[in-house]
Amino acid sequence: MTQEEIIDAFGEDVLLATGFNEAIIGIDRYSERVIYSVKGIIKILMTRDGMAEEEALEYYDYNMEGGWVGDQTPIWCYDLN
Numbered sequence: 001m002t003q004e005e006i007i008d009a010f011g012e013d014v015l016l017a018t019g020f021n022e023a024i025i026g027i028d029r030y031s032e033r034v035i036y037s038v039k040g041i042i043k044i045l046m047t048r049d050g051m052a053e054e055e056a057l058e059y060y061d062y063n064m065e066g067g068w069v070g071d072q073t074p075i076w077c078y079d080l081n
Contacts, residue, residue, distance in 0.1 A: 033075050037077055042056045042057060
């Protein structure tokens, strides 16, 4: 889904991580929170921002997973494969 499709389907209150749409893997219909692939986020940080894997993981841990912005905070999903 594109950012526009997500907003159309779930409204303006849905919280998106800017610049990481390619890492969206779903939406929790109960809480209407966007679900992101951590693997996808790390890949974006490495390719788009030129980070090494360790640097991308550290950035993700501190700036994304470690942040709480209320009830609409995205869900971070660790891929099993």
